[in-house]
Amino acid sequence: MIPPDLVEEVVVNILRTAVTTLPSDVVSELQKAEAEESDEIARTQISTILENVRRAGEIAVPMCQDTGIPLFFVSGGCISEIEDAIKRGVVRATEEVPLRPNVVHPLTRRNAGNNLGIEMPHVNYSPGPRDYVDITVMPKGAGSENMSALRMLVPSEGIRGVKSFVLDTVVSAGSRPCPPTIVGVGIGGSSDIAMTLAKKALLRPLNVRNPHAELQALEEELLAAINQTGIGPMGLGGKTTSLGVRIDMAHCHTASLPVAVNLQCWAARKASARIFLDGRVTYSTEGFW
Amino acid sequence: MRIKTPLSEEVVRSLKVGDVVHLDGVVYTGRDEVHMRALDMCDKGEKLPVDLNGAAIYHCGPIMRKKDDSWVLVAAGPTTSARMNSLEPRFIEGFGIRAVIGKGGMSQPTIDAMSKFGCVYLAITGGAAVLAAMGVTKVLGVEWLDLGMPEALWILEAGNLGPLIVGIDAHGDSLFKKVEEEVSRNLPFARRRLGIG
Numbered sequence: 001m002i003p004p005d006l007v008e009e010v011v012v013n014i015l016r017t018a019v020t021t022l023p024s025d026v027v028s029e030l031q032k033a034e035a036e037e038s039d040e041i042a043r044t045q046i047s048t049i050l051e052n053v054r055r056a057g058e059i060a061v062p063m064c065q066d067t068g069i070p071l072f073f074v075s076g077g078c079i080s081e082i083e084d085a086i087k088r089g090v091v092r093a094t095e096e097v098p099l100r101p102n103v104v105h106p107l108t109r110r111n112a113g114n115n116l117g118i119e120m121p122h123v124n125y126s127p128g129p130r131d132y133v134d135i136t137v138m139p140k141g142a143g144s145e146n147m148s149a150l151r152m153l154v155p156s157e158g159i160r161g162v163k164s165f166v167l168d169t170v171v172s173a174g175s176r177p178c179p180p181t182i183v184g185v186g187i188g189g190s191s192d193i194a195m196t197l198a199k200k201a202l203l204r205p206l207n208v209r210n211p212h213a214e215l216q217a218l219e220e221e222l223l224a225a226i227n228q229t230g231i232g233p234m235g236l237g238g239k240t241t242s243l244g245v246r247i248d249m250a251h252c253h254t255a256s257l258p259v260a261v262n263l264q265c266w267a268a269r270k271a272s273a274r275i276f277l278d279g280r281v282t283y284s285t286e287g288f289w
Numbered sequence: 290m291r292i293k294t295p296l297s298e299e300v301v302r303s304l305k306v307g308d309v310v311h312l313d314g315v316v317y318t319g320r321d322e323v324h325m326r327a328l329d330m331c332d333k334g335e336k337l338p339v340d341l342n343g344a345a346i347y348h349c350g351p352i353m354r355k356k357d358d359s360w361v362l363v364a365a366g367p368t369t370s371a372r373m374n375s376l377e378p379r380f381i382e383g384f385g386i387r388a389v390i391g392k393g394g395m396s397q398p399t400i401d402a403m404s405k406f407g408c409v410y411l412a413i414t415g416g417a418a419v420l421a422a423m424g425v426t427k428v429l430g431v432e433w434l435d436l437g438m439p440e441a442l443w444i445l446e447a448g449n450l451g452p453l454i455v456g457i458d459a460h461g462d463s464l465f466k467k468v469e470e471e472v473s474r475n476l477p478f479a480r481r482r483l484g485i486g
């Protein structure tokens with residue numbers, strides 16, 4: 001078994017890394033966008049973002065004041081007893097990093113001040129190899145999360161319906177999710193599965209191709225169309241509305257075609273740790289691909 | 290261009306959409322809860338703990354850290370201004386604020402109130418919280434901390450806060466509206482590219 005204290009320590013470490021360091025795939029797409037933007041205001045926005053990220057890294061403080069809600073993805077063969085350690089890690093990171101206490105009761109809006117609550121932190125488990133556990137944290141800010149959308153399409157609407165829904169969602173979100181964004185899309189499953197797929201799709205780095213050729217092509221096509229809209233960085237106009245589109249899918253009922261969109265702001269923060277049974281830990285901001 | 294609070298109507302009216310400014314002077318943070326409580330007090334004829342005349346209000350829920358007995362600002366980027374759409378016109382009229390700092394722009398009633406009463410909307414890069422915090426030299430105080438750290442009314446001293454882009458000016462122009470129009474013009478082409486035109 002992996003010692004709970006080690007898990008707690010690792011959770012603090014990955015939360016700190018996630019909120020202070022932007023994964024290199026995101027940074028390099030932002031740099032490309034900075035070079036390609038011809039509009040003065042658009043370029044200023046991206047330079048400001050890059051400068052902000054650099055300073056945040058230098059002085060080890062959160063790059064954005066919205067340090068999100070603590071969403072975890074855990075996979076491995078021995079994952080019992082991890083949840084309590086994750087909770088303790090979140091409480092400590094809130095104090096030590098620090099993180100903004102964002103978690104409130106959905107109705108009374110009461111804030112416990114430590115980012116804990118019912119089902120928070122939220123942990124997604126999936127089975128994995130027996131000899132290690134992977135823990136990934138994705139602190140998800142509200143500006144982009146609030147733009148999430150689900151549509152239960154009629155199967156006959158098919159791929160055209162999917163494209164149309166994704167484009168419309170990005171356009172109606174406009175400046176609110178802090179563009180340039182990364183667009184997570186989940187196709188198939190059921191309503192809840194599609195939403196989960198859309199979020200998990202965001203875990204794949206921008207430089208890792210989709211394993212399904214048809215989805216890879218769809219990602220590229222959608223990205224080009226989204227960047228043609230001219231929403232631009234911060235919605236102030238320009239070429240860079242999104243840095244990438246990431247699509248995951250699941251088989252679904254013969255009578256349904258769910259499609260979900262989960263937008264991720266430029267502050268696409270995540271960090272992972274792989275904890276081996278012997279106590280060794282390796283860290284990565286891009287995850288293990 | 291550098292501007293300083295309290296802002297005069299003349300300075301505010303001289304700004305045009307697309308101008309880039311840096312701000313000095315006192316800035317008050319205010320999100321949903323501050324807007325609601327202030328307007329509620331205004332309705333009841335009660336006096337606010339701060340004087341907002343000529344002030345800049347910042348749509349921001351900062352991360353603060355208490356060091357000894359004073360507050361230190363850790364991160365202070367903007368929140369989505371649209372959430373305050375229904376409250377801002379009355380806020381501008383009732384308290385005489387001259388600048389709203391935020392991200393994403395605001396809707397027509399706020400644009401109208403800005404041109405009527407002389408107020409501008411300054412767009413600050415969303416999420417760039419560390420740079421924004423570097424544009425704040427001091428935390429002067431806090432009111433209504435019972436609303437929680439992000440929602441409280443923080444009183445900040447700005448020093449060269451920016452770059453801020455004039456997103457809505459006091460003449461009824463909005464950069465966001467212009468971009469929206471541009472997006473509607475581009476959308477048919479984007480749809481055609483996807484074969485759904």
Ligand code: SF4
Binds near residue numbers: 064141142366416417
């Ligand atoms: S949408 Fe993202 S970048 Fe913008 S304020 Fe929220 S967390 Fe920060």
